[in-house]
Amino acid sequence: MDGSLSFESFYTGAKKAAHRAMVEHGRREYDDFALFAGVAIEKLAKAVLMSKNPTYLAEMRNGNSDMLLYFGGDLQMDMKKVRTIGAKDAIARLRRLGVLQADPDLDTLIEMRNGAAHASSGGREAMEMISPFARTIEKLLDHLDEKLGTFWGRWATAVRAAVNWHVDQVSRDLQLRVEHSRHAFDDRFEGLQEGVKQEALRSQNPLTSSLRARPMTAKRNGVPYIMTTGGNCPACTGPTILGFELARRTGEKATYVLDAFSCVICDFRAQGPEEMVAVRNLVFSGVTPTSPAWDEPDEIETA
Template sequence: MDSPVTFDRLYEGAKRFARLAMEAHAVQDQEVFLLHAGVSVERLAKAALARVHPTLLTEVNGKDDMLLHFAGAVSKPPTRLRTIGASTAISRLRRMDVLPQKKGSEADDLDGLIELRNGVAHLGTGDVEDYLGTFAATVDKLLLHMMQDRGSFWEFWLDTVQVVLDDQAGRLQKGVRLRMNQARHRFRTRFGDLPEGAVDSIEQTVSEHGLIVVEVGPEKALFQTLSRCPACKREAATLFLAVDRSSLLFGMELATESLLCGLCGFHLTGADEVKAVGLPTTVQFSVEDLTRIVTDASDSAERLATIKLSLPVVTPTDSHDSW
């Protein structure tokens, strides 16, 4: 009888739970991420041991049933299948120099991931450090040791993993690229089964062209306009802009402050993040581009009293007109 505990089954199980972990991380479900990431690491670690020899999956507890089965001495597996746990599997791989030794931050982070997985399974956990980097790095080491293709293991999530493991990218760039990949996953989940025309209709529903006044304060005015989303590539993102009151109405240079996509939820905050995805940090508009005002502040209307939205063309009477 074939053993139900084989390299192929352990490997495929690790791959399946890795996908579930990445999906949970994309929607910021930390507990589900920890649970699935821990299971994925455990199964992949056991797959690495099984590839050397299945007997490495047996516990040393005085019972020989699993040992005899894995060694091929008996064909029928025990009624109750019991293999080593994640910590023991990791410990054996450390002794084989496959995983980082028990001294150093990498080993501590891996132990922390497994401990939190166990905590989630039994008691639940609160806010904890993000272990995505530890998960990706551990899986990558095991795949390299077993000479397994990273692309076939991670599939859709390969780009995300490469971002996480990129030592050359700065923290801001990593964060933006990670959110971009997660937004693409959300878009695929929400709209992947819809026909192209249906997505186009939804895009038109959430999109509004033109320059819109959002708020006018004593120091600056806030606007929004439509932009193509850097993540899902749909023209459904709202670009939020600001200009100080000293700017000329007839040639405003607006600073890009943030972005939010109505379809995939991708968001940017600050000029540095905007620049990181290749969007301009400043854009040029004039009073002629204004389409409507959504601010409710009564004094805002007074500050915008010089703007004639009904006129298709506005001719400046003074080159120094300002807010």
């Protein structure tokens, strides 16, 4: 049988596509994410079927048994004529075998991959497809007795976050963004001399230097806004900028609440009350290797 139809080929292809899917999800390119996620699931599903019996990959079209005989090892064929089942059939067969269970979200993801459904740019449904994707990969790996960390490599932490239903969706999405920012930052220094990355982290940024000396007051959409420096970024440990939005006025006193958190080095950003809570929880939980101690103020007052 051709090497491209081996277990190793399907497994390696699934791993490569899965990593690419995580990159696209971090970039918020959800159509591309769905494409690569679907490819990863299809290839890993075929790896599972191959591990059980190569004939399970045979596509039976119009009652023709040639594919069945080929995958059974008793018929030679031109590789140009060899056809395997697609993602939907592979998933259906694994459900019949009890490896996978019915999952409408997985079906939606495969439809997005095939173009039958479309992921709108920035759409919440598309963003949340990360969970059925990670969940399905985990089930298939468990059946193969393959370790999650070996398959996912540096994406393992992000994937565990994607299937962690003990935290809310905002927190899961935020941790995924932290992981993506960290990997994107590390990739910028791949192949460079040791110490270059640390030097970049130590370099002085004009804006943070200015804000460290004195917070800046400006207007955003006509509303007063204060910017000042924060602690270390949870993704790269670089310096951060905090944004405080006017919440209320009482006489001469104005109260500003923390509304934005951004890194000047790796460009990790979080904004809005829900994400501020998620950033705080992420830092306090210690789930990221670079988690600093959270000592940012929730609000500030001016007279």
